[in-house]
Amino acid sequence: MRVLVVGHKGMLGRAVIDESANADYEEIIGVDLEEIDITDPDRAMSAVTYVEPTAVVNCAAYTDVDGCETETELAFLVNGEGPGNLAVACREAGARLVHVSTDFVFDGGKGEPYVEEDEPNPRSVYGSSKLEGERNVSANLEDHVIVRTSWLFGRGGNNFVDKILARAEAGEKLRVVEDQVGSPTYARHLARAIKQILDTDYRGTVHAANTGAVSWYGFAEEILAAAGYEADLEMITSAELAAPARRPAYSVLNTDKLEILVGEALPPWQVGLEYYLREIGEYKGLK
Numbered sequence: 001m002r003v004l005v006v007g008h009k010g011m012l013g014r015a016v017i018d019e020s021a022n023a024d025y026e027e028i029i030g031v032d033l034e035e036i037d038i039t040d041p042d043r044a045m046s047a048v049t050y051v052e053p054t055a056v057v058n059c060a061a062y063t064d065v066d067g068c069e070t071e072t073e074l075a076f077l078v079n080g081e082g083p084g085n086l087a088v089a090c091r092e093a094g095a096r097l098v099h100v101s102t103d104f105v106f107d108g109g110k111g112e113p114y115v116e117e118d119e120p121n122p123r124s125v126y127g128s129s130k131l132e133g134e135r136n137v138s139a140n141l142e143d144h145v146i147v148r149t150s151w152l153f154g155r156g157g158n159n160f161v162d163k164i165l166a167r168a169e170a171g172e173k174l175r176v177v178e179d180q181v182g183s184p185t186y187a188r189h190l191a192r193a194i195k196q197i198l199d200t201d202y203r204g205t206v207h208a209a210n211t212g213a214v215s216w217y218g219f220a221e222e223i224l225a226a227a228g229y230e231a232d233l234e235m236i237t238s239a240e241l242a243a244p245a246r247r248p249a250y251s252v253l254n255t256d257k258l259e260i261l262v263g264e265a266l267p268p269w270q271v272g273l274e275y276y277l278r279e280i281g282e283y284k285g286l287k
Helices: 011-019 041-051 072-093 126-140 161-167 187-198 216-227 256-262 269-280
Strands: 004-007 027-031 055-059 097-100 144-151 176-178 204-207 233-236
Touching: 004 011, 004 041, 011 027, 011 055, 011 187, 011 204, 027 041, 041 072, 055 072, 055 187, 072 097, 097 126, 097 187, 126 144, 126 256, 144 187, 161 216, 161 269, 176 216, 187 269, 204 256, 216 233, 216 269
Parallel strands: 004 027, 004 055, 055 097, 097 144, 144 204, 176 233
Antiparallel strands: none
């Protein structure tokens, strides 16, 4: 199998490359903006047909949730049209496409973990653009897998764990929302799941996230405790934060289908956090 990873310089793309290093693949190739611009149909087609991959993993996205509210056109271009262009290119090349999406396609009103068949209803431009990307992939390519994930953190990208640690080290007061609940997901764990999915013949949508659920405030508490930091941590509401983009109040994903598909669930989010803190040399252990 020859695997093409689009967006290999980002957090998840790097993790997919790393996790696939010892896989029994003919070749794994990473490309980014220098080699491929998924918003340009011709460049997407040219890059995919040149590599002639068996499978393409699309990790490229515009992930600044608040930034999407003001750069709406760019968000829909990258997150909506781009995946569709890749799907068309994969169809012409006879390649499979694994496309990464988000829990933010849901509105958060269900109150229990979302299954793949639940109707999306995004609350933000980011969520809407990612949903358009899902629909463009499924409309243009039969041999596809849409992998929805949530609250991603890991090396090589802007993430909540790094922000909390940096602000705590700087002695800043931390104001973190308590009324948004999800499943923090370690990029290396997600990358491993993607590798396992590539080894199956599954087509369709699957949810992949570390198990368990926590609020952003609870996640911040765990980060500080595991890294041995003491900080002034204040619990606030989403209304008090007044972020530009609306977030789902509860976006936990049900991952039963993934467990059946690959034979195991992703570890609990606390395990993912420990692995990441050890990776960056910040783990002090929970007391």
